[in-house]
Amino acid sequence: MVWLYFVIFLGACLAAGATGAIFPPGPWYRSLDKPRWTPPNWLFPVAWTTIYICMAAAGARAAISGQGTLALVLWSLQIALNGLWTPVFFGLRNIRGGMLVLSLLWLSVAVTMLALWQADWIAGLLFLPYLGWVSVAGALNLSVLRRNPETAANPPKLER
Amino acid sequence: MVWLYFVIFLGACLAAGATGAIFPPGPWYRSLDKPRWTPPNWLFPVAWTTIYICMAAAGARAAISGQGTLALVLWSLQIALNGLWTPVFFGLRNIRGGMLVLSLLWLSVAVTMLALWQADWIAGLLFLPYLGWVSVAGALNLSVLRRNPETAANPPKLER
Numbered sequence: 001m002v003w004l005y006f007v008i009f010l011g012a013c014l015a016a017g018a019t020g021a022i023f024p025p026g027p028w029y030r031s032l033d034k035p036r037w038t039p040p041n042w043l044f045p046v047a048w049t050t051i052y053i054c055m056a057a058a059g060a061r062a063a064i065s066g067q068g069t070l071a072l073v074l075w076s077l078q079i080a081l082n083g084l085w086t087p088v089f090f091g092l093r094n095i096r097g098g099m100l101v102l103s104l105l106w107l108s109v110a111v112t113m114l115a116l117w118q119a120d121w122i123a124g125l126l127f128l129p130y131l132g133w134v135s136v137a138g139a140l141n142l143s144v145l146r147r148n149p150e151t152a153a154n155p156p157k158l159e160r
Numbered sequence: 161m162v163w164l165y166f167v168i169f170l171g172a173c174l175a176a177g178a179t180g181a182i183f184p185p186g187p188w189y190r191s192l193d194k195p196r197w198t199p200p201n202w203l204f205p206v207a208w209t210t211i212y213i214c215m216a217a218a219g220a221r222a223a224i225s226g227q228g229t230l231a232l233v234l235w236s237l238q239i240a241l242n243g244l245w246t247p248v249f250f251g252l253r254n255i256r257g258g259m260l261v262l263s264l265l266w267l268s269v270a271v272t273m274l275a276l277w278q279a280d281w282i283a284g285l286l287f288l289p290y291l292g293w294v295s296v297a298g299a300l301n302l303s304v305l306r307r308n309p310e311t312a313a314n315p316p317k318l319e320r
Contacts, residue, residue, distance in 0.1 A: 008236070009236060012236045022251060022252055059236070073168050076169060076235055076236045079236055079239065079240050083176070087251060088178075091251050
């Protein structure tokens with residue numbers, strides 16, 4: 001059963017992660033003023049692939065632990081927020097909206113990690129790279145927000 | 161605890177549903193050849209609000225049932241796919257891609273409903289409007305695909 005859970009959770013991760021393929025970083029992102037510590041573009045898919053596998057494993061462990069109900073419910077919340085950031089930031093090019101989504105995502109990941117930890121400490125540990133990466137992404141989003149006040153205040157009107 | 165679960169699930173629904181506000185139907189959608197039975201635009205948010213409340217209630221009931229583990233895992237999968245359709249269809253304007261996502265969504269909703277039913281039949285019942293509406297949306301996506309073969313075969317290159 002643990003493998004079935006793992007595969008289902010991995011499917012959910014891929015669905016959320018597909019937004020990254022739908023809205024890849026293009027000229028607009030390149031044109032933004034970014035901090036020197038911005039991770040290179042190639043690192044994002046590598047990091048996310050690793051994190052998705054850990055997330056799915058964490059969910060599967062919580063599912064078989066017999067005490068993971070709250071963790072499983074929270075897992076749903078964080079995956080829905082996970083899939084929302086890219087459409088807001090890269091789809092709408094809304095840097096402030098991205099910051100809002102990322103803050104909610106960070107909070108939901110942190111709370112999910114705590115709930116996972118209570119059900120199964122290895123599951124909690126498996127969420128640590130995720131929380132770390134979302135922290136980096138949040139710091140990057142915030143830095144981009146501060147360095148590009150004009151663009152942040154006036155998100156482009158996109159053709160509908 | 162059931163209310164906490166309900167609120168968390170509702171938050172996940174709102175995160176997935178936010179994509180509908182991000183990519184609202186505009187001139188491109190209006191320009192498509194659609195069947196006579198296409199629901200009016202105002203009905204979509206009304207239907208989704210109702211369905212989201214039912215979905216959250218279904219998830220919360222499964223969570224307290226004590227036998228809803230598989231249903232909870234599947235709930236995560238369907239919400240991730242739920243948030244993916246709008247970015248593909250309205251964001252990318254990819255009618256074929258939308259059809260693929262909608263087929264996967266329909267399947268995941270159907271399987272989640274079965275798993276919910278086994279945990280708590282009222283929870284299963286609460287997913288029925290969702291499955292019905294996704295069936296309508298799937299039929300609409302398919303009809304749009306058939307009526308607009310040119311647009312479907314050549315999704316517009318969007319500025320990145």
